[in-house]
Amino acid sequence: MTAATAPGSGRTGTFSQAALPDWAMQVVMGGAVALAFIGIAFTDVSPALLVIVLAAVSAATIGIWAGTVEGRRKATDRLATMTMTYAFLLAVAPLVSLAWTVVSKGNGRLDLDFINHTMRNVIGEGGGAMHAIWGTVIITGVATIIAVPVGILTAIYLHEYGGTGRLKKAITFFVDVMTGIPSIVAGLFAFALFALFFGPGVRLGVMGSIALSVLMIPIVVRSTEEMLRIVPNGLRESAFALGVPKWRVITKVVLPTALAGIVTGVMLAIARVIGETAPLLVTVGTIDSLNFNPFEGRMQSLAVFTYFEYKTPGVPPEPSFDRAWAAALTLIIIVLVLTGIAKLVQRRFGVLQAR
Amino acid sequence: MPSETEFEKVVDGVGEHSPLDLIERPTKPAERQVTEVASTIEVTNLDIYYGAFHAVADVNMTIPPNAATALIGSSGCGKSTFLRAINRMHELTATARAEGSIVMDGQDIYAPGVDPVEVRSKIGMVFQQPNPFPTMSVYDNVAAGLKLNNRKIKKAELDEIVEKSLRGAHLWNEVKDRLNRSGMDLSGGQQQRLCIARAIAVEPAVLLMDEPASALDPISTLAIEELISELKHRFTIVIVTHNMQQATRASDYTAFFNIEQSGQPGRMVEMDRTEKIFSNPTHQATEDYVSGRFG
Known part of the structure; x- marks a missing residue:
């Protein structure tokens, strides 16, 4: 391959850039969730405060990490993705909790007699x-x-x-x-x-x-x-x-x-x-x-x-x-x-x- | 420009399996024969308004029976508005109104007491976008005009009308095995022919077509044009088109509409036999438009 056709040369520059590993988001969020469970189980910190702090910290972590490796646009993308995932979990949590409560307490009496x-x-x-x-x-x-x-x-x-x-x-x-x-x-x-x-x-x-x-x-x-x-x-x-x-x-x-x-x-x-x-x-x-x-x-x-x-x-x-x-x-x-x-x-x- | 037969020869010669094999076509070239006498339409001093906007001014024309009349002209010149006024479809737009007279078989369709529903059952219409009723099968689409008007018809008689209409639209062989499938499953060209079958099933005397082939590929367009030359035997046809080759291929008469400048009403410049309009028109504006020197 000649120098003229090597990737990254000429007017186009390079199309590919440094990227975080594929597992980056999952690991950061998984870590936050694991820490939340551990914190709730073994410490006296208020669970609500713990969840909020961990969500903020993990979002900041992925933002800064992506910002240093991938650049501003990708970092914004990852930050927004993670924020939206947390918002989704926040919205779903009451629904799951409600469904669980009603099913677990209600199925005892829900029978043909009832x-x-x-x-x-x-x-x-x-x-x-x-x-x-x-x-x-x-x-x-x-x-x-x-x-x-x-x-x-x-x-x-x-x-x-x-x-x-x-x-x-x-x-x-x-x-x-x-x-x-x-x-x-x-x-x-x-x-x-x-x-x-x-x-x-x-x-x-x-x-x-x-x-x-x-x-x-x-x-x-x-x-x-x-x-x-x-x-x-x-x-x-x-x-x-x-x-x-x-x-x-x-x-x-x-x-x-x-x-x-x-x-x-x-x-x-x-x-x-x-x-x-x-x-x-x-x-x-x-x-x-x-x-x-x-x-x-x-x-x-x-x-x-x-x-x-x-x-x-x-x-x-x-x-x-x-x-x-x-x-x-x-x-x-x-x-x-x-x-x-x-x-x-x-x-x-x-x-x-x-x- | 090659004549219609030369055009077919060129396309037919593509190979053993020409794409034209995909569509039903008349077995022999359409002859000038009249099987059912259709109606003449006399338009006198017709003005059409949208609210305060004067859209079409002072149209006078006689649309001859059992012939295809093409309306050509640039966008916004009022030819589609005029077409819709012929069967009072313009009244579906709340602010639209028309003044003047359109006489068909001795009756002014704008006279007081005339029911637009009756007018539309005698003057059918086919639109630019093929639009079969999505909730109905192919069969029910063709039968829709009769069924929706709640006419009591025996099943056997209805079968006959549906088959005759589909044959008339050159669609029968393509759909006879799937009459109960949704009309939406057909291709675009088939859907448009289904819409033509639906329109002719109610036996109108006049068929209005608003750019019926502009959303279709060339093969389907050819099928529609050949269909038009056959339908002339039974109907008076008025077709709006932006495609001047289509006007020369499919129409006997051509009316040219023009607009001086935007905001002005559109007017009919002239109407004559199609050959004359495209070879030796009376007005300079027509000459400029048909030769592509327009604007």
Whole structure:
């Protein structure tokens, strides 16, 4: 090879530079994690302080090391990578901790007895959450039946018919306001509404459904509107060019194309309200027996059940606490199952993702 | 520029397996024959506005039946806007409005009481980007115009219409084994022919095409152009194109649109037989544009 073609000569300089070994990041972070465990196990230093100091020290270490070997740009890259990894761990830690706590404390009582027994005439051990499971499913189901048509039709009006009119602006504003309503206010709204007709002190499952639907509607409207927005305009135009009336274009072309996204939005709304306690407490109340009829009498729900089992345990309190944890775990499992169903629907009709 | 047949000979001669084998083509050159009499469109004093902006000014033209009319001109001169006004598609833009008259078969499509939905079922449209409905199969895409209008049609009759439309769009042999697959699985050129099949399935009298081949490769473009010369037997065709070779190959008449300067409305400079526009146009601006001396 002649001198003229040797790497690093000529106008291009060299493309390759000194680099840290491949394992540099892993070793620095692994060392920090190991030191954290050792420190927490064998010293009296506050664990939070230790974690913060170790994270800062390890990030500074990789920054300075890379800075001396690789140069400024790579050092910034490694520093940012490590900071983001720590931020991710910080965000995930509560989730893992919560899931672990609920599963480890809840799986002791979560058995067949738990899901097919109510709390009727139960004192002390035994009993179950059958009435609460059915209550949650029925109340949330009725809320979904109310909120989904209202939400989707509102979104269709806003995106397909509203144009730039004042009504559209007003609706958009109030939907934004509804997003911020505290759930207890939604509960009090339903309570006040029904008190007008049935007098104070009335408790019905459907009251809870109306309170929850107030919370769901803005989520469904917003997500459906976003999905309608990403349906390509060319699809609407080519349907119009076939001489199809507008309402049929929307129901037969636009909505099916956006279906996967709309289902996701509905699932988010359900997940948002299925664990609500406060609005159900003031509207539906609590009861120990199974009640399938949302139009008559009190109903139990998993969140309220959990709350009361923990707040007013029996003597001894352990069976109540076990039931509370098992009910919380049941709620999480219901949400997971619903999410799984939504994923299946998306895969079946997922046309927008494919584009 | 070689004539259409010479052009084919050149491309066909590439080898034993020419890329042209991949597409369905008419077995013999299209003859001037009319199988279904289509409609004449008379445009009188047509002005189109977007809000306060005057987009197209004072268009007068007669679009002859059973022929292909090309609209050429630089970008922004209003030819696509004019095309969309022919079947009132411009009304989908909230601020757009048109003044003047477009008479088809003795009826002014801008007259009060005229339903744009009915107008569009008689004047079909094909767009620049192929856009099959992604939730529907190939079959359902072709049947969409009939199904979405909720006309009660027997399955056997619908089968027949779908096959006839796909044959009319030279797509039948390529898709007959996968009618139930998604239209999105087809190639770009096939998708565009599927869109043409979808448009002709509702039996319009006029077919508007907005740069139908500009997103396609040369082979698919040739397929579309050959298709246009066949479709003339059944439809009146108006095609917007930026490709002047395409205008000479595929059209019988050509209208040249021009814009004096930006902000001014676009106007139709002249319309004549395509040979005349490209060999001996009346106006200097047309001559400059078709010979590439423009701007």
